[in-house]
Amino acid sequence: MSKSRSIFIRILKILGWTVFVLLILFLLFLWRIWMNPPEIHSSVTPASLHRVQVGKGSYKVGNNWLKKNRQGIWEMYIEGNDYERGVAYGVLSKELMEIQEDYFVNELKAIVPGRIYRDFLKFFIGWFNRDIDKYIPEENLREIYGISLSFSPKYNFIAEPYQRILNYHAAHDIGHALNDFQLVGCTSFAVNRLYSSDSSLLIGRNFDFYLGDDFARNKLIVFVNPEHGYKFATYSWAGFTGVVSGMNAEGLTVTINASKSDVPFEAKDPISLLAREVLQYAKNIDEAVAIAKKRETFVSETLMIGSAHDNKAVLIEKSPKKLDVYSTDNGLLICANHYQGDDFKTDKENVDNINNSDSKSRYDRMNTLLNENLPVDYKRAAEVLRNREGVNDSNIGYGNPKSINQLIAHHGVVFKPSKKQMWISSVPYQEGEFVYYNLDSVFKNGAEYHNDSMNIAADDFLKTPDYIKYEAYKITKQKITKFTKFGIALTLTPEQVKQFIDNNPKSYITYMSLGNYFKEKKDFARAAASYQQSLKCDVASLQERIAIEESLQQCMKKLQE
Numbered sequence: 156m157s158k159s160r161s162i163f164i165r166i167l168k169i170l171g172w173t174v175f176v177l178l179i180l181f182l183l184f185l186w187r188i189w190m191n192p193p194e195i196h197s198s199v200t201p202a203s204l205h206r207v208q209v210g211k212g213s214y215k216v217g218n219n220w221l222k223k224n225r226q227g228i229w230e231m232y233i234e235g236n237d238y239e240r241g242v243a244y245g246v247l248s249k250e251l252m253e254i255q256e257d258y259f260v261n262e263l264k265a266i267v268p269g270r271i272y273r274d275f276l277k278f279f280i281g282w283f284n285r286d287i288d289k290y291i292p293e294e295n296l297r298e299i300y301g302i303s304l305s306f307s308p309k310y311n312f313i314a315e316p317y318q319r320i321l322n323y324h325a326a327h328d329i330g331h332a333l334n335d336f337q338l339v340g341c342t343s344f345a346v347n348r349l350y351s352s353d354s355s356l357l358i359g360r361n362f363d364f365y366l367g368d369d370f371a372r373n374k375l376i377v378f379v380n381p382e383h384g385y386k387f388a389t390y391s392w393a394g395f396t397g398v399v400s401g402m403n404a405e406g407l408t409v410t411i412n413a414s415k416s417d418v419p420f421e422a423k424d425p426i427s428l429l430a431r432e433v434l435q436y437a438k439n440i441d442e443a444v445a446i447a448k449k450r451e452t453f454v455s456e457t458l459m460i461g462s463a464h465d466n467k468a469v470l471i472e473k474s475p476k477k478l479d480v481y482s483t484d485n486g487l488l489i490c491a492n493h494y495q496g497d498d499f500k501t502d503k504e505n506v507d508n509i510n511n512s513d514s515k516s517r518y519d520r521m522n523t524l525l526n527e528n529l530p531v532d533y534k535r536a537a538e539v540l541r542n543r544e545g546v547n548d549s550n551i552g553y554g555n556p557k558s559i560n561q562l563i564a565h566h567g568v569v570f571k572p573s574k575k576q577m578w579i580s581s582v583p584y585q586e587g588e589f590v591y592y593n594l595d596s597v598f599k600n601g602a603e604y605h606n607d608s609m610n611i612a613a614d615d616f617l618k619t620p621d622y623i624k625y626e627a628y629k630i631t632k633q634k635i636t637k638f639t640k641f642g643i644a645l646t647l648t649p650e651q652v653k654q655f656i657d658n659n660p661k662s663y664i665t666y667m668s669l670g671n672y673f674k675e676k677k678d679f680a681r682a683a684a685s686y687q688q689s690l691k692c693d694v695a696s697l698q699e700r701i702a703i704e705e706s707l708q709q710c711m712k713k714l715q716e
Contacts, residue, residue: 190288190318193296199239201304204246214247221247224605226581226588229373229393232601234380237294241301241396244377251373251393253307258370259323260310265367265637284322287422290451291321294383295428298396299324306394324397325425327364327413328454340492341412342517342559343459344525344539345468348486352532358461358468358570359536360410361585362399365563368583374566376579378597384435386598390566390579397427398434400579404594405438406463406572412490414455414472415508423453423475430458439464444480447471455504459490463572472496487525491518511698513556520546520559533569533578537611540567540585545693552662553625556695560585562625569611578611586614586622628658632668639671647672663692667703674710683710 207215212223219240221231231247233240245252288296299320306316313319343360351357365371376390389401402408409430429450437443443460455474462468469482472494479496482488492514494505509515524542528535543560545551554562567585569578575594581587589611596604616622631651638645647655652669659665666689673682686707694700 190321192300192317193288193293195238195297195300197236197238199242201242201246201249204243206246216243216246219243219247220601224590226590227372227374228579228581228590229375230378231375232378232380232597236382238297238301240379240381241298242304243301244298244396245302245305248375248393249305249307251375252302252305253309254373255370255393256307256310256319258367260313262367262370265641284325284422287321287325287425290422290424291428292432295396295431302394302396320394324395324428325422327397327399327427328422328425328452328456340513340517340556340561341410341490342521343410343412343490344521345459345461345488346486346525346531347466347468350486350525350529350531352530352535355571355573356461356463356466356468357531357533357536358408358410358459358572359540359568360400360459361540361559361564361567362410363561363563364399364565371565371584372582374579374581376592378594379435380598381435385438386594387434388577388592388594388597389431389434390568392565395427396431397425398430399427400566400568401430401434402461402570402572402575402577402594403434403438404575404598406461406575407434407437407439407443408459408461408468408570408572409434409443410459410568412457412459412492414457414474414492414494415504415512421453423451426452426454426456426458426473433458433460438462440467440469444469444471444478447473448478451475455494457490457492457494459488461570461572463575466573470495472499474499487522489518489521489525491515491521493518511696513695513699516546516557516695517559520557524559533571533576534611536569537567537578537580537585537589540569541614541616543616549693550661551693552665553621553659554629554664555662555693557693562586562629576609578609581613583617586617588613624658628655628665631655631658632664635668635672639675645672661692663689663694663699663703665689666692667699670703670706670710674706679710679713683707683714686710 204216209215214221219233221229223229229251233244300317303316303320306320310319341361341363345356345358347356348354373393375393376388378388380386385403385405387401387403389398391399398409400410411426411430429447429452433443433446437446440460440462447458452473453475458471460469460471468488469480470490472479472481477498479498481496493508494500499505524539525531528539541560543553543558545557551557562584564584567580577592578589580589591606591609634645637643656665666685670682670685670689673685686703689703
């Protein structure tokens with residue numbers, strides 16, 4: 156055998172063994188991230204349930220039902236044991252869940268446009284969440300598995316349905332933990348005593364979670380009558396069993412607010428599922444705190460707990476390492492995205508968050524608005540949640556993160572726990588009509604429970620030219636973001652640039668976005684001018700101001716070369 160042939164055979168062997176080892180490692184990886192379904196003791200399957208259409212946008216499966224109200228909100232009632240109510244949920248909302256997953260995946264493609272990057276993200280999340288099912292209560296796992304049986308196979312290339320839906324429940328946590336990806340930046344409040352119109356507890360919250368207008372379109376309120384625990388209602392979207400805003404039949408409410416987190420190394424109990432457990436099994440603050448203490452989470456989060464039994468609200472401030480309970484004695488409690496309790500308030504991460512982000516600005520603005528609107532009733536609560544101005548009612552542009560209403564909210568909610576009353580916003584944002592529900596009436600009367608006279612009318616802002624301008628502005632801003640971050644082609648004409656500015660002239664984001672656009676186009680003079688104009692506006696945070704200043708310096712340096 157010639158020497159060259161011998162070397163060639165040796166190289167082939169090395170390549171062959173390398174491929175073999177990589178294949179084994181890949182198979183071991185897939186085995187390690189595989190999640191076995193929970194043990195099920197029921198013969199119920201989606202095929203064994205019969206969904207009946209009882210009207211336009213109205214369906215029933217046994218005693219469970221789904222219908223769309225006139226404001227466009229989907230309403231669902233489910234009952235029974237964990238797995239079987241999950242199956243009923245899936246059968247009722249199969250199409251809604253598929254639409255919602257379409258929107259989610261499409262938005263993910265927009266955020267991460269490259270196939271290679273998406274594949275990396277898929278495997279990273281799979282590895283990161285490899286043990287997530289070990290931290291989630293079995294009841295939640297069985298319910299989620301029941302729902303997953305009706306998930307579309309369209310996205311099985313991402314993962315099997317059960318594994319996908321578990322990963323989706325951790326998306327909120329992963330999103331705000333990894334580089335503080337700003338999908339969530341919420342503001343909430345609770346008032347009682349002299350701050351409340353009748354001295355009883357009243358709670359308001361904005362859930363500023365934005366994954367595109369499509370994702371927020373089909374909102375879903377679910378009324379759950381579980382085999383164990385308390386009846387409850389939760390407001391979010393189809394396919395999601397966690398809680399971001401909810402109230403139970405004992406008059407206990409739960410809302411969540413993200414806080415500054417270190418980058419975690421593995422997933423544990425998603426915060427929304429912890430909130431769900433509190434909502435289902437706690438009737439007062441002490442029981443809520445006890446549940447929060449026993450669960451391990453992997454991000455820092457605040458749970459605002461309102462209690463009719465206690466006629467007060469507290470903040471459960473939780474991180475992966477510790478927990479604190481914060482409350483006030485004056486009848487006013489405000490929550491943004493930083494901690495206030497003694498155990499956290501001096502932590503470096505929390506201090507940096509207060510100093511560098513927009514959280515403290517929203518906290519202060521909420522404090523001002525509530526003190527200006529005393530005493531607060533449910534209608535004034537909605538007005539506060541819809542406020543778009545800055546300090547001293549200044550015009551800081553639409554969509555400024557310093558605003559209570561950033562025009563990105565998935566929903567706004569108002570709770571009156573003592574009377575089991577809740578108002579939930581319809582599209583768009585918290586600007587649409589707030590629909591009224593009374594939980595006692597819902598669980599007593601089934602689908603016949605509406606009292607439209609208690610609804611809160613849509614904001615008059617929706618009738619103004621400014622709203623139309625903002626929606627047009629938002630479309631252009633999104634195109635600029637996709638161009639500057641992902642290289643998706645975009646060329647703006649001088650007329651389009653002028654229109655973009657005219658649609659939101661007071662916003663620093665307008666000029667910052669144009670600065671990014673012109674910088675990417677190598678037009679450093681116009682980029683610098685745009686950044687300079689942005690800095691003259693009310694910039695939301697020190698962190699954002701520093702980023703703009705750095706971009707300006709880079710442009711000035713290019714102009715001097």
